[in-house]
Amino acid sequence: MKILVTGASGFLGGALVRALVAEDAHEVSILVRPTSVLDDLAAVLDRVRVIEGDLSDGASLRRACAGMDAVVHSAARVEERGTRAQFWVENVRATELLLDAARRGGASRFVFVSSPSALMDRDGGDQIDVDETLPYPRRYLNHYSETKAAAEREVLAAATTDFTTVALRPRAIWGAGDRSGPIVRLLGRTAAGTLPDLSYGRTVEASLCHVDNIVHACLLAVTAQNVGGKAYFIADAEKTDVWRFLGDVARRLGLAPPTRRPNQRVLTAVVAAVELVWRVPAVARRWAPPLSRYAVALMTRTATYDSGAARTELGYTPVTDRDTGLAGFLTWLDTQGGIETLTRTLR
Numbered sequence: 001m002k003i004l005v006t007g008a009s010g011f012l013g014g015a016l017v018r019a020l021v022a023e024d025a026h027e028v029s030i031l032v033r034p035t036s037v038l039d040d041l042a043a044v045l046d047r048v049r050v051i052e053g054d055l056s057d058g059a060s061l062r063r064a065c066a067g068m069d070a071v072v073h074s075a076a077r078v079e080e081r082g083t084r085a086q087f088w089v090e091n092v093r094a095t096e097l098l099l100d101a102a103r104r105g106g107a108s109r110f111v112f113v114s115s116p117s118a119l120m121d122r123d124g125g126d127q128i129d130v131d132e133t134l135p136y137p138r139r140y141l142n143h144y145s146e147t148k149a150a151a152e153r154e155v156l157a158a159a160t161t162d163f164t165t166v167a168l169r170p171r172a173i174w175g176a177g178d179r180s181g182p183i184v185r186l187l188g189r190t191a192a193g194t195l196p197d198l199s200y201g202r203t204v205e206a207s208l209c210h211v212d213n214i215v216h217a218c219l220l221a222v223t224a225q226n227v228g229g230k231a232y233f234i235a236d237a238e239k240t241d242v243w244r245f246l247g248d249v250a251r252r253l254g255l256a257p258p259t260r261r262p263n264q265r266v267l268t269a270v271v272a273a274v275e276l277v278w279r280v281p282a283v284a285r286r287w288a289p290p291l292s293r294y295a296v297a298l299m300t301r302t303a304t305y306d307s308g309a310a311r312t313e314l315g316y317t318p319v320t321d322r323d324t325g326l327a328g329f330l331t332w333l334d335t336q337g338g339i340e341t342l343t344r345t346l347r
Contacts, residue, residue: 002026002027003068005074006075011211015215016218018044019215028049031055031075032050058097061097071107088147095112099155099158099165109163114155122141125301129306130306131308142292156230164227166227169305171208182298185346186299190255191340206240207240207303212325217314217316234310235304237322249326271291271296
């Protein structure tokens, strides 16, 4: 198959490209900006067609998609830094343009990497073992959640008998090679001593997703039958006790686990104040908020997902367990100079 991957300079996109090349059964192309850093693809770049373009430029997308059999769209604006307009352009409008380019170019398959954040209600609570019948919320936690939901809807609505579209929903993708994801950022704040313990003694569980597992799901989604217009939760086999996991990893890195528990009323007031300041476009464009309703929700709400539909319809089974994934992550982290070095330049 001729497959185009977006987001190849990122953690997931790079892992997916390496996996596709390893299969030795595809002609793999990647869409990148001229300024994209492709160091993590150095070992496979000679077997990949590099196409320069931009997701905001319909003409460059049509050139990139011409003659493709499938498109896997993993690029997105993920961090909280940015205005609503920026998120809308990069997450929704870009997806619309890419869908149009893929159809025009003759692709029959479009795989979209979505997120369970698209299903998190601003004023909701725990989501325990939810499946794909869970509706979209009435109010979203942040611009990322809102625009991922909007993009996912566009993708699923674009499905036809000749154009199969699939959305995959992994949460907190992690593993060796992750330079800026949620787990890395939390560990970075732990190392800096700035991460408060927001569990307040309560167990908070999450269905995380190791990078090997979402890559496996993407490969399955490229060829699976009878999946058009559907979304699937993709998760590790294990449910993870978030705060125990962070504590265990911190200790293995020689760090002190978070113990400081701020007053909950004060925390709520601080979040409200930060969100008010971050409504100013000049602030939102330059910095990510130090604390947000979204970040607090990720750390205080249980969110576990039933991936039964993915098992039944995609043939998905996790290929990497948590212990194996963690061992690989810690070994890789050591090669990067440790968590402090890795996160020094994160904003």
